[in-house]
Amino acid sequence: xxxxxxxxxxxDDGVVIWLTRALCWSExxxxxxxxxxxxxxAARDAVAAACHRNFIVAAYExxxxxxxxxxxxxxxxxxxxxxxTPPQDNRPRVPWPVKGN
Amino acid sequence: xxxxxxxxxxFVESRAAQFRDQVERRLCGELSExxxxxxxxxxxxxxxxxxxxxxxxxxxGVLSSDQLRGLAGIARDFDRGFGHFTTRQNLQFNWIRxxxxxxxxxxxxxFDMHAIQTSGxxxxxxxxxxxxxxxxxxIEDPRVWAEIIRQWSTLHPEFAFxxxxxxxxxxxxxxxxxxxxxxxxxxxxxRNRGGETGFRILVGGGQGRxxxxxxxxxxxxxxxxxxxxDAGLYRRRPPCRRCRWCWHRPCGMMPALPDGYGRMACRxxxxxxxxxxxx
Numbered sequence: 001x002x003x004x005x006x007x008x009x010x011x012d013d014g015v016v017i018w019l020t021r022a023l024c025w026s027e028x029x030x031x032x033x034x035x036x037x038x039x040x041x042a043a044r045d046a047v048a049a050a051c052h053r054n055f056i057v058a059a060y061e062x063x064x065x066x067x068x069x070x071x072x073x074x075x076x077x078x079x080x081x082x083x084x085t086p087p088q089d090n091r092p093r094v095p096w097p098v099k100g101n
Numbered sequence: 102x103x104x105x106x107x108x109x110x111x112f113v114e115s116r117a118a119q120f121r122d123q124v125e126r127r128l129c130g131e132l133s134e135x136x137x138x139x140x141x142x143x144x145x146x147x148x149x150x151x152x153x154x155x156x157x158x159x160x161x162g163v164l165s166s167d168q169l170r171g172l173a174g175i176a177r178d179f180d181r182g183f184g185h186f187t188t189r190q191n192l193q194f195n196w197i198r199x200x201x202x203x204x205x206x207x208x209x210x211x212f213d214m215h216a217i218q219t220s221g222x223x224x225x226x227x228x229x230x231x232x233x234x235x236x237x238x239x240i241e242d243p244r245v246w247a248e249i250i251r252q253w254s255t256l257h258p259e260f261a262f263x264x265x266x267x268x269x270x271x272x273x274x275x276x277x278x279x280x281x282x283x284x285x286x287x288x289x290x291x292r293n294r295g296g297e298t299g300f301r302i303l304v305g306g307g308q309g310r311x312x313x314x315x316x317x318x319x320x321x322x323x324x325x326x327x328x329x330x331d332a333g334l335y336r337r338r339p340p341c342r343r344c345r346w347c348w349h350r351p352c353g354m355m356p357a358l359p360d361g362y363g364r365m366a367c368r369x370x371x372x373x374x375x376x377x378x379x380x
Contacts, residue, residue, distance in 0.1 A: 012128060013198035014152035054130045058148055073150065081151040082195070086183055 003036045005070075006047050007077065008059035016077045017056065019043055025050065029078035034064050102163045103248055105213040113210040116217060120144045121203035128200070143223075145216030146202055153197045155205060156219040161229035161247035161271075162190035171212040179205055188280075189228045189268065191219055217256070222263045224254040228270040230278045240290045240298055243273040250288075268308070282306050282314040 006019035017025040018032035023046040026032070035043045040061075050056045062074055076083055105113075120140070127137040141147075145156040157172070164172075172192060176184045179201045180194040187193055197205065209215055218225060227247045234242050250269055254260065260267065272279035273290035281287025287303035306315030 009148060009152070012200050014148060014196075016151060054128065057134050077150050086181070 003034045003064040004040055004043075004061040005032045005034055005064055006043055006059065006061050007032070007074070008047070008050070008056035011054055011057045014057075016080065019046060025056065102165065102244070103160070103251075110210070110213070113213070113215045113217075114207075116144070116215065117203060117206035117210050120206055124199060124203050139221070141202075142220040143217065144202075144206065145219035146197070146199075147220060149195070152195065153199055153202065155194045155197045155202060155216055156187070157192045157194070157209060157214060157216050158219045158226045159190050159192055159214075160251050161227050161233070161244050162231055163229075163244060165212075168212050168214055171208065171214070175205055175208055189226060190231070191226055218254075222265050222267075224257065224260050224263070224267045224269065227251050227254070228268070228279055228284065230272045230274055232278060233273065236274045236278075238275040239273040240292055241273055243271045243279075243288075243290060246288065246290070247271050283308050283312050284315065287315045 008017055008019075008025070009015065010017050010025070015027055016029075017027055018029050019035075020026050020031045021033040023043065033043075044061075047056070047059050047061075051059060062070060064070065123132065123137065123140045126132045127134075132140075145158070147154045147156070172184065176182055176194060179198070180196050185193045185195060194205075206216065227250045229243055229247045230236060230239065233239065233244050233247075250271070254269070267286075268284045269286045269288070270279040270281045270284040271288040271290075272281050277289065279287075281289055282303050283306045285304070285306065287306055289301040289303070290298060291301045292298055303315030305313065307313050
């Protein structure tokens with residue numbers, strides 16, 4: 001049985017969250033725990049409970065195969081987006097002319 | 102551009118109120134995700150990799166300055182200060198919170214916009230030439246026809262639950278700036294030798310990773326679209342997204358069919374079904 005991580009979106013705002021070692025949910029992917037064997041079963045129970053109490057949605061497990069990185073999908077999710085640099089409006093703010101001045 | 106009347110405003114506001122109730126029921130657990138998903142999709146709300154995404158319909162790409170300001174306000178108040186205009190002339194906000202979605206729909210309704218039919222297996226927003234009304238090479242303004250198609254296809258009960266999404270584009274220029282060949286139905290305004298305006302209809306195009314080009318259907322006169330209840334919509338589409346349709350003219354390789362019917366055939370061997378042509 002391979003090692004797994006658990007991730008989901010928070011129901012009310014859709015933010016990507018990860019299951020931690022303490023079976024809590026964190027927005028930081030660095031706190032995501034890797035579970036194996038018995039630990040994974042307990043984690044699955046925690047995921048099911050979180051779904052049941054309408055805290056998370058679209059939960060799934062990510063297989064961790066020992067490589068340094070996970071899939072592109074998970075890297076994008078962990079990066080919190082967007083994957084491009086949004087255009088910046090660097091023009092100086094010019095105040096609107098006020099009538100009478 | 103089309104101006105909402107009392108009925109339109111009342112309807113859009115009632116849809117927003119309806120969705121607010123649905124969101125509240127989802128958040129309190131009265132609705133499961135499986136029950137809620139088709140409801141949110143019918144209001145343009147997706148759940149994507151990073152967050153919820155709301156797609157807002159901009160009919161044939163036409164916005165008033167008030168509407169654009171309103172959309173900017175939504176981006177500022179509910180998203181990260183920007184949105185994404187799509188190739189099909191919609192606007193997407195990619196970091197929407199579910200709890201904010203009803204308020205956003207209320208805001209949209211306040212300036213005559215909505216997110217209905219921007220998602221799901223229905224007829225989507227009609228796409229038009231972005232230079233419509235200003236292009237030197239256009240035969241006539243295609244937005245008039247786009248508006249007719251929009252009115253006909255909006256909330257049409259027969260096409261609310263299609264097997265797959267369905268996209269229509271219309272262009273009146275010599276240059277195809279609406280990519281009509283890559284829509285389920287592509288409409289090009291053309292003139293015949295007698296100077297009469299008609300349509301060149303392309304059917305069966307698609308987008309995605311392997312976009313097939315639509316095939317040509319002989320020119321049809323104007324009344325086709327004004328009575329467009331059967332304007333080339335196929336009734337079945339294979340569940341597999343890779344499975345593409347091709348179009349056969351009724352007088353071509355296909356067996357004889359009753360007048361007014363053509364046939365959509367699938368290259369991968371799914372059973373084709375006769376469909377009503379524009380007559």
